[in-house]
Amino acid sequence: MGRSLALLATAVGLTVSCGSEPAQPEAKAGGRSFTVAAAGDVLIHPELVEQAAKDAGKSGRGEAGLDFGPLLAGVKPVISKADLAICHMETPVGKPKGPFQGYPEFLVPPQILTGLKDVGYDTCSTASNHTFDHGLKAVRRTLDAMDKVGLGHSGSARTPKEAEQINILDVNGVKVAHLSYSWESFLNPTPKKQSWAFNRSSTDEVKKAEKRARDQGAEVVLLSLHWGLEHYNEPSVPQLDMAQRLTEETDVDLVIGHHAHVVQPIQKVNGTWVAYGLGNQVARHSSPTGLTEEGAIGWFEFHETADGWDVSARYRTTLVDIPPEIEPGEKAPEGAVEDLRLVDVQQALENPDGLSADRIARYRLAEDRTRGFLYNRGTPGGDGLKRLPLEK
DSSP states (O other): OOHHHHHHHHHHHHHHHHHSSSOOOOBTOOEEEEEEEEEEEEEOOOOHHHHHHHHHHHHHOSTTTTTOOOGGGHHHHTTTSSSEEEEEEEBBOOOTTTOBBBSSOOOTTHHHHHHHHTTTTTEEEOTTTTTTTTTTHHHHHHHHHHHTOOEEEESSSSSSHHTTOOOEEETTTTTEEEEEEEEOSSSSOOOOGGGGGBBOHHHHHHHHHHHHHHHHHHEEEEEEEESOOOOSSOOHHHHHHHHHHHHHHHHOSSEEEESSSBBOEEETTTTEEEOOOOOOOEOOOSSSSSSGGGEEEEEEEEEEEEEEEEEEEEEEEEEEEEEOOOTOOOOOOOOOSSSSSEEEEEHHHSSSOOOOOHHHHHHHHHHHHHHHHHHTSSSOOOOOEEEEEOOO
């Protein structure tokens, strides 16, 4: 009896040991590698346009009186460091001098695209529930403007022929395809005769697009999805179901989620990283909740192995600083934010000189809360998700 128990204990110990130390992918001699940075929604509300006008007045830069550079500058050290940086351009753009519109039918300054390119973005997903807010003419204007500044795009198209094309980029000698899909707006649905202009979410359609990408030589396929419920930090049941199907039925290497406007978990599903929702990269909702100003940059490191690609995940918390609302004749509190700015929270916390105690507390709240939401579907670090450290 005692010998049997001892053997059982040994077997259990071996099982636990093997379970706690998963086999590491076998390195490939001369294997290639690259990094991907991906962030949340770029949603240009009227207050951000006003800020860009204010900054252009100070800097003397920009175009047609708008400069989005100072607003976005806080994330440039991270975004520009990635081998491939992907943004989500949520809305169509108008003409440089306007007119512009906010919610519910967005039409935003094309100058934001110059700002995105300048901080280091290479390509953007363009499929969202706002893609067709102003019809095919605005879709074409948006993609023309992106071409002009050198931003790639995926998710919408100007012609049926373009809709069949796959956005494939050369990243450190690796052919990387970027796909983009979304649910469709009930407010401005795409006319049936122009249905080719917009990629609607469908696992079957993703499977077809992935096959086309692989047939064209893509070695890695990245998928951006506009999905889920707005303002919910937990993925919806349809999100969870689609993540299961995609990771079971396709060989997509990474799923990047948007639309909730708040941070949702990042976890491995069937061995594939799924970022359910990265919050807002930059936005200024008419009724800020605190959560809508918080976001995450997902940072993914791809390493070639003997069996494919090993992907590790990191993140960096961001926050849109919002100045306090001041009544005429009143003074802002000492140390208060003066301008709308996109902040790298970790950078601010590790270099707090000149920051008020209130701002430091706000950054700590964003950092702690974002970490909690990102890990909400697993043990902290259980899948290997870690915070992206600052460069020394």
